[in-house]
Amino acid sequence: MEKELPRNSKQFTFPQQIGYRKHARSLAPVWMGMIMLFVLGLGACSSVKTPTSPTIEPQITNVTATAPQPSETPSPSPTPQPRVVLLAPDGADPQQKEALRILLKELAARSGMDFQVLASATPVDFTSDLQAVVVLPPDPGLATLAAAAPHTQFLAVGIPEVQPGTNISVIDTRGVRSDQQGFLAGYLASLVTQDWRVGVLSTNDDPAGKAQRQGFLNGAIFYCGLCRPAYPPFVQYPIYADLASGAPTADQQAAADSLIAQGVMTVYVAPGAGDSSLLEYLAGKGVNLIGSEPPPAAISDHWIATIHGDWLEGVRLAWDDMINNQPSSRQDLPLSISDRNETLFSIGRQRLAEQISAELASGLIDTGVDPATGETK
Numbered sequence: 001m002e003k004e005l006p007r008n009s010k011q012f013t014f015p016q017q018i019g020y021r022k023h024a025r026s027l028a029p030v031w032m033g034m035i036m037l038f039v040l041g042l043g044a045c046s047s048v049k050t051p052t053s054p055t056i057e058p059q060i061t062n063v064t065a066t067a068p069q070p071s072e073t074p075s076p077s078p079t080p081q082p083r084v085v086l087l088a089p090d091g092a093d094p095q096q097k098e099a100l101r102i103l104l105k106e107l108a109a110r111s112g113m114d115f116q117v118l119a120s121a122t123p124v125d126f127t128s129d130l131q132a133v134v135v136l137p138p139d140p141g142l143a144t145l146a147a148a149a150p151h152t153q154f155l156a157v158g159i160p161e162v163q164p165g166t167n168i169s170v171i172d173t174r175g176v177r178s179d180q181q182g183f184l185a186g187y188l189a190s191l192v193t194q195d196w197r198v199g200v201l202s203t204n205d206d207p208a209g210k211a212q213r214q215g216f217l218n219g220a221i222f223y224c225g226l227c228r229p230a231y232p233p234f235v236q237y238p239i240y241a242d243l244a245s246g247a248p249t250a251d252q253q254a255a256a257d258s259l260i261a262q263g264v265m266t267v268y269v270a271p272g273a274g275d276s277s278l279l280e281y282l283a284g285k286g287v288n289l290i291g292s293e294p295p296p297a298a299i300s301d302h303w304i305a306t307i308h309g310d311w312l313e314g315v316r317l318a319w320d321d322m323i324n325n326q327p328s329s330r331q332d333l334p335l336s337i338s339d340r341n342e343t344l345f346s347i348g349r350q351r352l353a354e355q356i357s358a359e360l361a362s363g364l365i366d367t368g369v370d371p372a373t374g375e376t377k
Contacts, residue, residue: 080129083114084323087121092136100157103312104134107319123148132322134315135159142168153322157311169318169328176309177332178208178271179369180360182215183222184335185268185290185307186238188353190220192304192345193266193288195229196237199259201252201278202270204242210374212270213240218368219356233263243273252278260285266304294339304344309333334361 086104088097101117108115113131120140126133126149133152135142137159146154146168156162158173182200189198200216203209220238221227227237239262241255252274259267260282267282268290276296282289283299295303311333318328335357340350359365370377 080127081114082112082131082323083116083129084108084132084134085121085125085130086115086117087133087135087140088117088119089136089138089140090119091138096158097136099312100134100136100315103315107316111319111323113323121145126152131325135162151325153325153327155315155318155322155328157315164327167327169321171311171314171318171328171333172309173311173333174309175314175333176335177371178211178374179215179367179371180332181292181307181309181335182212182268182270183219183365183367183369184337184353184357184360185212185270186216186219186221187223187356188219188305188307188337188345188349189216189266189268189290190223190227190238191349191353195231195265196220196224196227197229197235197263197265198237198267199239199241199262199264200268200270201241201243201255201259201273203245203272205244206272207372207374209242209245209270209272211369211371212374213242214369214374214376215367216240216268216270222365229263235262237264239264245272249275249277253281256282256285256287260287266290288344300341301343303339304341305337305350306339307335307337310336334358 084104084107086097086101088100097117105115118125121133123145126145128151130149130152132155133145133149134155134157136157139156139159139161142154142156142159142162143165146152146165150167153167153169155169155171157171159170160172162168162170164170182202186198186200190196198220200213202213202216204213217238217240224237229235229237239259241258243251243255247255256267256274256278264287266288269279269282269292271292279289279291279296279299283302286302288302288304289295289299290304291306292308294306309332313336314333317334321328337350337353337357356365360367366377368377369375
């Protein structure tokens, strides 16, 4: 049934409107298809993965090593370490050998040198790296060895038959200056003796004995000056008594008695002036003693000290010359004080005496004696 329009309403029907509706109905499927394609396109875009860089596999190249070709100029061989040798033949003193081994090992290490001890040697052993050889007695034919190795310095210790040469130095283990030994003994005697009542027994038939005596007198005066005693006997100390070399025991005791009679309390027995029986005789009289050899055990209570040449110190002093390929310029041994009796000779007085010994060795103190003649200068 057809619906009536209100009376006042108007209904217009345009052909264009009718055509639009019909056209819209016909386009609806097309629009829907386009919308679907658009949605599907968005989904496809969201599902696209971000591209990543491609992985590059490392390539390993096999390299075949080839041995280096030798150069035309060969590499120089390493320089051998300088070395020093202690030549201690069969029959060498074991104590002397051991003392020298310890000293040379220390000196070699300090100088960056190798060190070895040999009982025998031939010229074949003396290669160019051998810088110094220290030799103990008995003589192993040192002159021949030194001639075969002119590039090496040799030091003979206590071998009297060996003579110095261009590459040979000699240390006489007894080689002290007699005037200096006597001077130090005189200084020490006055240093430790009350009222400076000191004397010396010496030989009078050789220059060394005279130098010992005069050196002793000068050394005692060097310490005590006028040396005037405070109580009798009023003797002008120091005094001396001379003996002939090899004097019989009776003469030795007579000389000792002459010193004792003048109030002497300390006696220096110089080398060659008496034997152990004289030392025991003096000690039995209550006299204190200074000597040049270690004392007999029986008189140790009366022994003040021993003054002797320090041959080990002589080797030490010769060391610098040897490693510089020069013969040692020193022939006399420095003096050493040993066998100190702590009751009679304090450590403080020992330091004073050692200072005098060092100044004698360096030339700061002149003994006032000509060592060649034993006479006063």
